């Protein structure tokens with residue numbers, strides 16, 4: 001098959017007539033499809049059907065991986081897709097961006113025995129992309145719409161998964177979001193090179209076609225209070241994610257060209273979606289030709305360094321206060337960044353931003369790792385008289401996210417939060433202390449993963465169903 005592809009790519013050096021171009025494109029797509037199908041089948045057939053599905057156990061959605069791998073290996077792609085989507089509302093998204101090395105693939109028995117994991121994520125992506133192409137994925141059709149409505153605040157993976165599950169049960173669903181597009185961090189956080197935006201947009205379009213109402217550019221707390229929304233719907237789900245960037249207060253903080261990760265990534269994603277982004281076009285939020293320094297060691301930092309490389313930055317450095325072994329980001333992402341030319345400055349902590357109006361560099365302290373702290377991780381300690389300077393025309397702070405003050409923002413001071421500011425919910429039902437108000441995703445977990453958001457959304461939907469059924473029963477009894 002590889003030979004067939006290469007032969008195809010190499011044929012004909014002159015420009016062919018228009019019609020021929022069209023045919024060649026179709027032929028290429030066909031051959032490419034065959035090639036990918038063969039690769040997916042090959043990978044799927046490597047699954048040893050080991051009997052103890054560690055991959056499934058370590059998938060937050062408990063996806064039935066061994067069975068859909070078997071079906072793929074046998075060429076039964078429609079059944080493989082049906083099985084994959086029965087536990088996951090966005091298998092093609094998870095297949096692309098789950099940190100599989102920490103989840104399913106990291107626990108594959110073949111990987112443990114040193115023979116390289118079955119590439120579960122790629123197969124999951126393939127099965128679902130193929131289902132889209134074949135037209136097997138259809139909007140929700142409900143027979144009897146219930147006279148009960150659920151308001152969902154937040155159109156990220158948690159909100160969308162809950163919306164789909166509840167709509168399938170016949171409830172009237174309205175999703176409110178303060179952004180202009182649905183998708184949450186799938187649209188404005190995660191870069192296009194990891195997750196193409198059309199993949200997210202076709203999902204939300206499908207949900208809309210299935211009767212879910214989306215109200216965009218609508219901020220709960222500003223356009224309506226939580227109480228007003230509670231009066232409008234029979235139940236509410238809060239799935240607002242976490243958006244307060246963690247700060248690093250250093251001398252020189254106010255200099256120009258120092259940005260938060262979300263400012264930088266949102267501008268880049270908006271540009272990729274075809275929007276006019278003035279701050280990108282005028283060079284402010286564009287890394288082209290600049291010496292970029294990213295502070296942080298998580299996956300968001302990796303997205304910033306890799307986006308900077310794609311924007312043709314002159315140099316890209318990542319400052320992290322621990323060493324490579326102790327980095328919170330996915331090892332796969334770090335390896336990708338290194339391969340693309342990012343320079344990691346391990347064991348380094350910024351001390352001061354230098355410059356006149358705009359940032360021109362940073363003074364950095366060297367770090368030594370001390371004894372483990374309460375979290376069990378080695379404590380970073382500044383090495384005395386170790387400071388050095390790093391040149392920078394643009395600094396991006398990627399130090400993580402905390403929840404916003406939702407009780408204050410929503411005008412519901414009685415809404416209970418944990419000491420980390422995440423919403424406090426009942427462990428089993430995911431209900432907050434306010435009756436009929438549930439919560440899911442990052443707003444209850446803190447910054448997490450898409451797959452956990454989907455899992456929460458599905459679980460919250462099941463609880464909301466129980467809550468509404470119980471309420472209806474009580475009403476019937478009274479009547």
Ligand SMILES: Cc1cc2nc3c(=O)[nH]c(=O)nc-3n(C[C@H](O)[C@H](O)[C@H](O)COP(=O)(O)OP(=O)(O)OC[C@H]3O[C@@H](n4cnc5c(N)ncnc54)[C@H](O)[C@@H]3O)c2cc1C
Nearest residue numbers: 154156157158178184185220240241441442448449450453
């Ligand atoms: C840069 C970056 C890269 C990431 N990469 C990955 C990755 O590769 N793999 C992975 O698994 N995870 C990744 N994550 C994490 C993942 O994106 C999140 O865990 C996931 O999106 C959380 O889903 P959610 O639905 O809880 O919240 P979100 O996706 O944040 O969605 C919340 C939605 O609520 C809306 N909202 C908030 N407040 C209000 C309000 N008051 N009124 C109305 N709407 C409101 C927001 O506009 C948003 O659309 C990444 C995160 C970031 C920041």
Ligand code: SF4
Nearest residue numbers: 059094098103104121
């Ligand atoms: S959802 Fe994520 S963890 Fe689960 S099988 Fe798919 S890629 Fe692996």
